[in-house]
Amino acid sequence: MAPPSVLMTSYSNKTHKGSHLQKNISDVYNGLDVSFTSYPADDQTDPDAYKAAIDALDPGSAITIFTPDPTHFPIALYAIQRKIHVLITKPATQLLSDHLTLLEEARKNGVFVFIEHHKRFDPAYSDARAKARNLGDFNYFYSYMSQPKSQLETFKAWAGKDSDISYYLNSHHIDINESMVPEYAPVKVTASASKGTALDLGCVNETEDTITLLVEWRKKSDPSRVATGVYTASWTAPQKAGVHSNHWIVLIESLDMGSKGEIRINQAKRGYDVTEDEQGLIWLNP
Numbered sequence: 001m002a003p004p005s006v007l008m009t010s011y012s013n014k015t016h017k018g019s020h021l022q023k024n025i026s027d028v029y030n031g032l033d034v035s036f037t038s039y040p041a042d043d044q045t046d047p048d049a050y051k052a053a054i055d056a057l058d059p060g061s062a063i064t065i066f067t068p069d070p071t072h073f074p075i076a077l078y079a080i081q082r083k084i085h086v087l088i089t090k091p092a093t094q095l096l097s098d099h100l101t102l103l104e105e106a107r108k109n110g111v112f113v114f115i116e117h118h119k120r121f122d123p124a125y126s127d128a129r130a131k132a133r134n135l136g137d138f139n140y141f142y143s144y145m146s147q148p149k150s151q152l153e154t155f156k157a158w159a160g161k162d163s164d165i166s167y168y169l170n171s172h173h174i175d176i177n178e179s180m181v182p183e184y185a186p187v188k189v190t191a192s193a194s195k196g197t198a199l200d201l202g203c204v205n206e207t208e209d210t211i212t213l214l215v216e217w218r219k220k221s222d223p224s225r226v227a228t229g230v231y232t233a234s235w236t237a238p239q240k241a242g243v244h245s246n247h248w249i250v251l252i253e254s255l256d257m258g259s260k261g262e263i264r265i266n267q268a269k270r271g272y273d274v275t276e277d278e279q280g281l282i283w284l285n286p
Contacts, residue, residue: 070158090168120176125176125265135263137227143170144233169234184225194208195207213231272284
C-alpha cells in the first residue's frame, strides 16, 4: 500500500490550497489527483506539526524538506531516526556538528539523505565540471548569484534572524567549486557584507543585503598549491532585473606558470564558453 500523501504547511485557508493545486496541477495534468492531508490542521498553528506528519508515514517512505534553514536539522533528524529517507534543500544544516550528526544517524538507521544542490545537475555546470579536469591546477573561482528584493518579503519571517543570503545562495556555488576540484580543500575564509536595503524593507537590523566570501583553497597532496575562491550572494537585486535569479561563475585553472584555460558560465542568459590555449574560445549552449 502506498504511503499517504502528506503536506506540512503554514497555509491557513484550505480552500486556497485546494483551488491552487486544482488549477495549476490537476487541471493542467489530465486530472492528476491532488488530494492530501495537511499538518497542522487548517485552523491550527503548530511548529512541531512535522512530527505528526512524519509519524503518519511507514519506515522506508521519503520526505522532502524545503523549510527555513534553521529547521532543516531537527526535521531531518526526526525523520532519519524513524527510518525515513530524506531530501534536504541547501544548506543541509548551518553547523558542521549538525551535518555530521545527520551523517552518523543516516548510516545507523540505513536511510538515504541527499542534499538538494540542484546546480550540480544543471547541464552547463555538469559539462563544465568535466572540462575542468583538463585545465590544470585550480587557480581562481568567482561566482555571483542574486535574487530580487521581493524575496525579502517572502523570507522576512526569518531573514537576518535565523539565517542569511550566504547560507541560502552561496552554498550552491561553493558546492559547485568543490565538486569541480575535489583534490583541493578550503583552509581559510573571511567574509564581508553590505547592509541598508533590507532594513528599508522592514527586515531586522541583522539582515545583510549582500555577502561576499573570500576562501583560500590548498591542494591536498601539495599544500604549496594555493587557489582563491570568491562567492557573492545578494537578495536585494532590482525587482525587474530581467530574471528571477542572476547567477554566473568564472573558473580559472593553470598549469605551472601559465594559464591553461578558463570556464565562464552566465546562467541567467544561458551563456557558456570555454577558453583553452590550443582550441581557443568555444561558445557552448547545452
